[in-house]
Every structure is written in C-alpha cells, then in structure tokens.
Amino acid sequence: MQETQISPAEWEVMRVVWTTHPITSKEIGEILEEKMEWKLATTKTLIGRLVKKGMLRTESRGRQFDYYPAVSEVNSVKEAADSLLSQVCTKKIGSTLKMMIEDSVLSKDDLDDLEKLIQQKKETAPDEVKCGCTPGQCTCKH
Ligand SMILES: [Zn+2]
Incomplete structure (x- = not known):
C-alpha cells in the first residue's frame, strides 16, 4: 500500500x-x-x-x-477513506460515519447492504472502543 x-x-x-x-x-x-x-x-x-x-x-x-x-479506483478510494478516518479519534469514528451516511443519498439496495454489514459487525463488536490518541489531541482520557 x-x-x-x-x-x-x-x-x-x-x-x-x-x-x-x-x-x-x-x-x-x-x-x-x-x-x-x-x-x-x-x-x-x-x-x-x-x-x-x-x-x-x-x-x-x-x-x-x-x-x-497505475492504481485501481477501489484501492484509491479506500486509501483516501482510511486516511480520513485515521485523522479522527477511534472513539469518534462511529459518529463520523453516521454523519457521512446522514449526508449521503443512498439507494434502498445500498441501505440493505449497510444493514447486513451492521448486523455482521454487531456479532463481534466490543462493548467500548478504546482511544489510542496522543494525550492533548482528544479529551477521551479526562
Ligand atoms: Zn481519543
């Protein structure tokens, strides 16, 4: 990569x-x-x-x-999305994605796919996401 x-x-x-x-x-x-x-x-x-x-x-x-x-579209879009999310505290990724979904026009099929994915993720999701931020760059550890 x-x-x-x-x-x-x-x-x-x-x-x-x-x-x-x-x-x-x-x-x-x-x-x-x-x-x-x-x-x-x-x-x-x-x-x-x-x-x-x-x-x-x-x-x-x-x-x-x-x-x-020389690079695929799928990989480039994924890299750009990963790079955006790496700039956010891990605890804020959920609310960032929620905001992105709220602001997007999505088809019923898109929403069905998301729903399925969410059901799958729920099976192995932790109770709480841990913050890995540098102290001073987020307020999680206060
Ligand atoms: Zn944090």
Whole structure:
C-alpha cells in the first residue's frame, strides 16, 4: 500500500483515466475543459504530477502518449477513506460515519447492504472502543 495523497484536481484526472483507458492527454483535456474549464496546459501539468507519483503510467504510441491508471479506483478510494478516518479519534469514528451516511443519498439496495454489514459487525463488536490518541489531541482520557 502506498501513501500517496491525491489533490482534488488530480482526482478529476484520475476519474477520467479510470473510466477510459488508454487515453491521450488531449482527450483527458477535452473532458476536463468541459467540466472544469481547465486549459489543456493545466490538465497536462496534473497528468505529469500523477505520472511522477506513480498513479498513471504512460506508453508511447508513435508521436503521442497513451495514459493508463497505475492504481485501481477501489484501492484509491479506500486509501483516501482510511486516511480520513485515521485523522479522527477511534472513539469518534462511529459518529463520523453516521454523519457521512446522514449526508449521503443512498439507494434502498445500498441501505440493505449497510444493514447486513451492521448486523455482521454487531456479532463481534466490543462493548467500548478504546482511544489510542496522543494525550492533548482528544479529551477521551479526562
Ligand atoms: Zn481519543
């Protein structure tokens, strides 16, 4: 697992490449010009950063370059979610997830899946979650 932070602008590029690949920088640029009103140069800068970070790989085809994702969408979304939750006291993860669910539009199927997962988790859940925070960064140990 790599610890790569992707900026919101870089996510826009990744989403295009996850959806369609191989793809050229010009094609990525056209999609993001439409959505973000970015100039091609902006998109090319972002693509260059993502190649450097190892998120995109490139193959030359004649005079042009094709881009491919070097990481999967599922793993990247999971890493971003893990990284967000690692910034919260373990005792506050429950209320953070509750807030995220409250703010999300979810289908009946999504909710059925969540319900099943919650039932499963209940079977092995501890009575209390222990706080592993550094003293001074949360009030749990007061
Ligand atoms: Zn804590």
